[in-house]
Amino acid sequence: MSYVELIQLQAEQVFGNKAKAEMWLNQPKNELGGSTPLEHAQYEIGYLQVRDALERISHGYSF
Structure with missing residues (x-):
C-alpha cells in the first residue's frame, strides 16, 4: 500500500467519511x-507530517 493510500484511509477514519x-x-x-496533504504524502517524510496532522485533528487540535 502506498503512502497516499495509507493517508486516505487514515483521513477517512479521522473525518468519519470519505x-x-x-x-x-x-x-x-x-x-x-502550500501543497495539499495528498501531494505532501507522496514520500515518507511528507506522509509522516500529514499523519501527525491527522493525529492532532483526531485529538481536537486544528491544522
Missing part, C-alpha cells in the same frame, strides 16, 4: 508549504 476526508486532503495547507 467525502470530508477527500475535501481536507485536496485543500492546500500553509503548514505544508
Whole structure:
C-alpha cells in the first residue's frame, strides 16, 4: 500500500467519511508549504507530517 493510500484511509477514519476526508486532503495547507496533504504524502517524510496532522485533528487540535 502506498503512502497516499495509507493517508486516505487514515483521513477517512479521522473525518468519519470519505467525502470530508477527500475535501481536507485536496485543500492546500500553509503548514505544508502550500501543497495539499495528498501531494505532501507522496514520500515518507511528507506522509509522516500529514499523519501527525491527522493525529492532532483526531485529538481536537486544528491544522
